Amino acid sequence: MSIQNNENPVMETVTVNRSQIEHRATWMGLIYDELKKEGLDAEGIIRRAIRRTGNIHGTNFKSQCSNPQNCNQFCEVFLGTEDSVGPQTFAMDNIQSDGDNVSVEFHYCALVNAWKKLGFDDETCARLCDIAMDGDRGIAEEMGLTLDLTDTIAAGCKSCKLHFHK
Numbered sequence: 001m002s003i004q005n006n007e008n009p010v011m012e013t014v015t016v017n018r019s020q021i022e023h024r025a026t027w028m029g030l031i032y033d034e035l036k037k038e039g040l041d042a043e044g045i046i047r048r049a050i051r052r053t054g055n056i057h058g059t060n061f062k063s064q065c066s067n068p069q070n071c072n073q074f075c076e077v078f079l080g081t082e083d084s085v086g087p088q089t090f091a092m093d094n095i096q097s098d099g100d101n102v103s104v105e106f107h108y109c110a111l112v113n114a115w116k117k118l119g120f121d122d123e124t125c126a127r128l129c130d131i132a133m134d135g136d137r138g139i140a141e142e143m144g145l146t147l148d149l150t151d152t153i154a155a156g157c158k159s160c161k162l163h164f165h166k
Contacts, residue, residue: 017089018110025114029128043127047134054138062143071164074143075102090160102145106160109153122156129154140164 028046035042065073075097080086082095091108111132115125129152140147145164151157 011088013085014088017085018108018113021089021110022114022117025111025128025132026118028111028132029115029118029120032128032131043131047131050131051134051138054135054140055142056138057135058139058142061139068143070099071102071145071166072097072099074145074164078102078139079104100166102162102164104162106153106162107158109160112154115154122154126152126154136162 028050032042032046035045061074061077062068064077067073075095079092079095079102082088082092086092087095087104089108089110090106092104092106094103094105096103109129112125112129115128120128130149133147133149133152136149137147143164145166148163148165150161150163152160154160
């Protein structure tokens with residue numbers, strides 16, 4: 001179950017954004033590795049920090065919505081349009097929203113690229129991915145939503161599928 005091809009040609013701004021995300025993922029992966037080497041609860045420590053980050057971002061997104069109960073507004077604030085840098089950075093498509101749901105599919109992950117470059121095995125990449133997703137879970141929590149994450153690139157799937165819902 002090796003991670004599949006994760007390449008996607010893009011414009012320069014998106015390339016820069018991906019590089020920045022890879023840089024942060026490198027920090028995350030190496031901090032995780034060093035905490036584990038010290039016998040500390042690497043996963044728990046990093047999950048808590050990333051969840052707090054998600055909570056901070058979720059509070060910010062919520063404040064930008066005139067009606068935070070409307071998932072259409074959350075989608076606009078969180079993802080923008082398919083032509084925005086964010087969706088292009090992760091090669092998002094199938095972005096769908098209604099008053100109660102937001103679903104999106106990611107076809108590229110700069111975080112996985114960083115972790116593979118560091119030589120982490122597939123199992124560690126999948127664990128780091130799930131830990132990183134605690135940021136999105138924190139965003140969902142602040143928005144009063146639940147996040148279902150089914151497929152992930154880190155688990156060897158062709159895409160990551162996220163579904164935020166009431």
